[in-house]
Amino acid sequence: MPFNSGFIGRKHSTPMAPPFMVSAPGKAIVFGEHAAVYGQPALAAAISLRSYLLVTTLSKSRRTVQLNFRDIGLNHTWEIANLPWSTFHRPSRKHSYTSVVDSLDPDCLEAIIPHAEAVSKHLPDKERKTHIKSTTAFLYLFLSLSSSTSPGFIYTLRSTIPIGAGLGSSASVCVCLSAALLLQTHALAGPHPDQPPGEAEVQIERINRWAFVGELCIHGDPSGVDNTVSAGGKAVIFQRNASGPPSVTSLANFPKLPLLLVDTRQSRSTATQVEKVKILKANHPELTQTILDAIGKLTASALELVSSAEFQGSGASDAVQHLGTLISINHGLLVSLGVSHPRLERVRELVDYTNIGWTKLTGAGGGGCAITLFRRDIEDETINELERKFNAEGFEKHEAMLGADGVGVLWPAMFRNDTTGEGEEIDQERFENADGAQGIDQLVGVGVQEDREGWKFWTRDIALR
Known part of the structure; x- marks a missing residue:
């Protein structure tokens, strides 16, 4: 064997x-x-x-x-x-x-x-x-x-x-x-x-x-x-x-964290979205570079956080809150680059209304998926009600774990x-x-x-x- x-x-x-x-x-x-x-x-x-x-x-x-x-x-x-x-x-x-x-x-x-x-x-x-x-x-x-x-x-x-x-x-x-x-x-x-x-x-x-x-x-x-x-x-x-x-x-x-993943079922092209940012940078070089630099600083902050914060025990709620805030900011910066999509924004809107966590698009954007980092101690009924809304609008929901084996x-x-x-x-x-x-x-x-x-x-x- x-x-x-x-x-x-x-x-x-x-x-x-x-x-x-x-x-x-x-x-x-x-x-x-x-x-x-x-x-x-x-x-x-x-x-x-x-x-x-x-x-x-x-x-x-x-x-x-x-x-x-x-x-x-x-x-x-x-x-x-x-x-x-x-x-x-x-x-x-x-x-x-x-x-x-x-x-x-x-x-x-x-x-x-x-x-x-x-x-x-x-x-x-x-x-x-x-x-x-x-x-x-x-x-x-x-x-x-x-x-x-x-x-x-x-x-x-x-x-x-x-x-x-x-x-x-x-x-x-x-x-x-x-x-x-x-x-x-x-x-x-x-x-x-x-x-x-x-x-x-x-x-x-x-x-x-x-x-x-x-x-x-x-x-x-x-x-x-x-x-x-x-x-x-x-x-x-x-x-x-x-x-x-x-x-x-x-x-x-990296800590294991509960995650909501929503597939918008909106097809997208990575190449198209990358080209969109390239054109924006050519037309507005300084402004676009500022946004890209801000995303880089966000990633560095997130790395520092997951390397040092306590995601288990008494400090977990604060650590998750901090990471969630970074996720929301990152999504806002991606929106400013023009790579979101109305269906991604609708997912974020539905999640924000329930106040269950922090949402951003993941990947190239223009469709595809959104991820939500859950707040601590979310009630099952809240998730079930949200799932009914997702189903009614043609979204597909998955509950998953971030930082999996x-x-x-x-x-x-x-x-x-x-x-x-x-x-x-x-x-x-x-x-x-x-x-x-x-x-x-x-x-x-x-x-x-x-x-x-x-x-x-x-x-x-x-x-x-």
Whole structure:
């Protein structure tokens, strides 16, 4: 076994490896969007909406690999023997699971294009393009980290993260795939309670590096922030440099805070919103720079606060109030840059009326999502009434946790039955047929409190930060 799994009631007569599961969180930008484009710091944190990947090993006679991304309707099977192994494992290509890969091998990419383009031929071009990109990432990682002698597998993906809403859904999927494939090649240690200090950091970074490769396949030129947050959890500070790659610093002591996330279901284009700020800066350079500098100072203030304030105990209410005020100010500055949207402002208006917390847009704006940091001791009825209003206006509400744990493993994919104490296996059919985000959470979800029995997480060592 690749790590201390703590099997629960599995029958030892089973000849194949048991099904196992990997999960990784989405992310939200809490401070600094748009200003980050101009060299200011940004703070992004993991949220407890997650992707889940179930890995099922097939019998030795079934030499196929299947990708079943249920939530986007992607389901395709390849013959393992027909995949371009020779291109990925040629002598001149010396990448191993320990490699730091920051670009795609053009020969490898070209070799998998016909296999990726075989999927979903019945779909319209826009949907099929999404499927092809997802498949390209999967095949590139599978061929990089597996071998032609690998047994057959089914990789079944489900997600509770809204797709295309700026919440890092693709990075979460790439982290799941990276972790699962590295586990299958016995390239990871842990997670387990007695892991030596610093070892978990090495494992997280190994997962993160390969997840970034998947993001390269999907996005072409990703910043690396989304996969870094998803792999390590908690939060990061991200800052572009004048030359060289951006700096990404993990915040392993970022507090877990209850969060309301509202999807406006208003489509938006990141490029359009970035261009809007660029034009504003060209027309009003001094004024726009003042706003961008103010956002940068807000991010620095927030970093100082989360590094020193007491978010548990007697000082928690003051700390949350202070952080919430910074969130409200940040939203106002983003509005002044022209990147909000009437539906985002309507969410803020509804939340402000209930006085349950502090709201801002997250991500590029122009649609997408808004986040609200809850005040302490909010009553359930207030939330329920707000949800009714959201539903009436076509918004989608999620209660989540900010500062969530990063990549986690459930090995084997089994929970203990509370009544009998025996292990209950999560099989392929039950997982695939779970009804929406709520069904996924009920069956396998880590949960808002992140205390679901059986799940284990690599945790960054705070002492190393």
